[in-house]
Amino acid sequence: MRPMVLHPFLRDGAVEARAYQLEAVNACLATSTLLVLPTGMGKTAVQWMTIAETLRTKDGRVILVAPTNALVDQQHRDLQRILIENGDNKIGRLTGSVPPAKRKDEWCMNRVTVATPQVVRNDAIKGTLDLSEIDLLVVDEAHRATGNAAVAQLGDLLMMANPEARILGATASPGWNESSVEEVCERLHLSGIHARGSKETMLEPYASNLEVEEIKVPVPKELRELVKPLEGWLEAIVQRERRLGHYVRSGTITMGGLNEAMRRVQAAIAREERIAYRSAADLGVSIRLLILSNLLVSQGVAAARESLGRMEERAKSKGKEARSIQEFISDQRIRHLSNRLDTMDEIHSKVSFTRRVVRDEIRRNPDGKTIVFANYRDTVSAIVGHLQDIPGVRVTPFIGQTNRAGQSGMNSTEQIARLNSFRTGEYNVLVATSVGEEGLDIPRADLVLFYEPVGSEIRTIQRRGRTGRQDEGMVYVLIAEGTRDEGTQASALRREERMLIAIQRVRRRRRNFSPDLALLSPFDVRMKEDKHTANEFVLDERTRLTRTMETVDDTPINDVKDDSKLNIVDIPLEQRRPQGQSGLESWTKEHGDKKI
Numbered sequence: 001m002r003p004m005v006l007h008p009f010l011r012d013g014a015v016e017a018r019a020y021q022l023e024a025v026n027a028c029l030a031t032s033t034l035l036v037l038p039t040g041m042g043k044t045a046v047q048w049m050t051i052a053e054t055l056r057t058k059d060g061r062v063i064l065v066a067p068t069n070a071l072v073d074q075q076h077r078d079l080q081r082i083l084i085e086n087g088d089n090k091i092g093r094l095t096g097s098v099p100p101a102k103r104k105d106e107w108c109m110n111r112v113t114v115a116t117p118q119v120v121r122n123d124a125i126k127g128t129l130d131l132s133e134i135d136l137l138v139v140d141e142a143h144r145a146t147g148n149a150a151v152a153q154l155g156d157l158l159m160m161a162n163p164e165a166r167i168l169g170a171t172a173s174p175g176w177n178e179s180s181v182e183e184v185c186e187r188l189h190l191s192g193i194h195a196r197g198s199k200e201t202m203l204e205p206y207a208s209n210l211e212v213e214e215i216k217v218p219v220p221k222e223l224r225e226l227v228k229p230l231e232g233w234l235e236a237i238v239q240r241e242r243r244l245g246h247y248v249r250s251g252t253i254t255m256g257g258l259n260e261a262m263r264r265v266q267a268a269i270a271r272e273e274r275i276a277y278r279s280a281a282d283l284g285v286s287i288r289l290l291i292l293s294n295l296l297v298s299q300g301v302a303a304a305r306e307s308l309g310r311m312e313e314r315a316k317s318k319g320k321e322a323r324s325i326q327e328f329i330s331d332q333r334i335r336h337l338s339n340r341l342d343t344m345d346e347i348h349s350k351v352s353f354t355r356r357v358v359r360d361e362i363r364r365n366p367d368g369k370t371i372v373f374a375n376y377r378d379t380v381s382a383i384v385g386h387l388q389d390i391p392g393v394r395v396t397p398f399i400g401q402t403n404r405a406g407q408s409g410m411n412s413t414e415q416i417a418r419l420n421s422f423r424t425g426e427y428n429v430l431v432a433t434s435v436g437e438e439g440l441d442i443p444r445a446d447l448v449l450f451y452e453p454v455g456s457e458i459r460t461i462q463r464r465g466r467t468g469r470q471d472e473g474m475v476y477v478l479i480a481e482g483t484r485d486e487g488t489q490a491s492a493l494r495r496e497e498r499m500l501i502a503i504q505r506v507r508r509r510r511r512n513f514s515p516d517l518a519l520l521s522p523f524d525v526r527m528k529e530d531k532h533t534a535n536e537f538v539l540d541e542r543t544r545l546t547r548t549m550e551t552v553d554d555t556p557i558n559d560v561k562d563d564s565k566l567n568i569v570d571i572p573l574e575q576r577r578p579q580g581q582s583g584l585e586s587w588t589k590e591h592g593d594k595k596i
Contacts, residue, residue, distance in 0.1 A: 006524040009052035017525040019541035020202040025049045027194035029519040032167040036195035039172040060135035069412030076114040117151035131161035142169030145187045155188040176499040181506045193507040212475040217349045227293045234289040298483040300348030302378035305341040346382040362392040368446035372431045398432040450477040453488045
């Protein structure tokens with residue numbers, strides 16, 4: 001029997017006891033905290049326990065915000081299952097689908113409310129929600145708290161209304177550099193950071209065995225031929241900009257090089273150099289060409305077709321950019337490409353490999369679940385079409401709500417229903433855009449396939465975390481040979497490594513969790529028939545999981561040679577000198593007493 005957490009506001013047997021999670025609860029109760037745990041390691045359970053103790057010790061209300069309607073629904077459903085509800089402790093759910101006039105009563109009726117950040121911000125500004133009554137704000141996917149995002153404004157609003165309130169920001173990936181981590185902490189007024197990695201002693205026994213394999217996929221010759229006119233056009237523009245001194249990088253043309261050249265051109269325009277205006281227009285064209293050619297060879301027909309479709313939609317608007325895009329898509333080379341793509345089926349090797357992987361997985365594990373991630377909706381549609389006829393495959397797309405380029409999105413009700421169908425097994429293959437990356441509690445996705453690598457360490461971690469949440473999992477990353485995929489994958493890995501370093505550096509400048517575990521006194525842990533305090537459980541687990549040294553030097557002290565009496569002059573010169581280096585005596589032997 002697994003050890004379970006006992007608390008007056010938690011249902012009996014609802015939360016499994018893990019020492020590292022209880023440590024995190026102690027930290028979150030001590031101060032407003034950024035909680036960083038690997039995906040699938042139980043950030044949500046820490047949120048539950050922190051909410052339960054806040055309800056026990058405070059008289060105010062609790063708000064949990066999640067970025068999407070699907071996540072709001074999931075969190076609300078879980079809290080109803082975990083928390084003990086009575087007349088005072090009702091759990092509400094608010095999204096933009098609830099009219100503002102009705103939301104005021106909902107805020108007053110429920111002591112715990114799960115909502116989207118936009119609803120909380122708007123109602124707080126309008127006075128529909130009184131934030132002075134809020135004792136705890138839990139921010140799921142806290143890495144979104146940057147810039148002018150609604151969730152980034154909640155910290156300021158809450159602190160102005162109730163400076164004593166606590167904020168818990170939970171994420172698996174707060175950002176790849178110190179400034180990103182600092183921004184999240186500053187925007188949410190988080191004074192502490194509690195971060196744990198999957199390789200740490202307390203977590204390692206619970207971390208699933210997740211295997212990641214990179215697969216190099218050849219690019220079909222037909223796609224290489226389609227992209228040649230674009231590459232020639234791009235090369236001609238860049239050669240001109242090199243002669244003008246704007247594009248200075250050698251080797252392969254990259255987006256970084258083009259952006260750098262654009263900054264030089266903008267500086268030249270500020271100096272009123274007239275020739276720079278044409279360069280700005282040409283570099284804009286070159287950026288579109290590079291994006292389009294990269295899409296063709298790294299993702300295929302569907303992605304390139306969708307990109308052109310979005311350009312056509314943007315060209316219908318007004319303004320200078322719209323005119324520039326209109327000129328671009330009116331070019332004979334682009335029109336020819338667009339006509340070819342409209343009549344082509346998806347031919348990229350990634351599609352056939354995806355089909356083969358899914359087919360083999362279904363044969364190996366008929367009851368398993370697979371998720372395929374792709375960046376573009378047209379690619380999602382193409383993948384779904386290629387998987388539908390495989391025996392045993394029940395495939396469904398999962399996309400965002402926005403309508404794009406004539407394609408309808410999925411509203412929140414459809415998203416929730418589709419996700420529930422996948423969870424219950426009605427579908428066993430989910431093909432998703434980025435909307436499926438964050439926070440979705442898919443109990444057992446045995447296989448995740450990245451149709452392309454993503455340069456963002458946040459998105460990489462979130463996608464990878466969709467598998468291995470309970471059992472062993474497998475991740476395939478498809479990389480088109482000789483394309484930007486190779487650099488993108490390397491960039492994501494570098495950023496992930498730098499993220500862990502950045503978190504620790506920022507953490508050192510802030511408060512850490514309370515070492516005495518005093519705030520865990522209301523929690524108990526039931527182990528078989530015995531009950532222990534949470535403090536005792538954590539201390540026992542620390543002792544049990546502490547690594548011991550595997551090798552010990554058994555050399556007796558008396559057998560160690562005493563070098564204290566050894567004079568350095570007794571050691572031959574050739575042994576004191578670095579290997580391969582000759583000395584003055586060698587020169588003397590060779591030249592003798594010759595004068596130079």
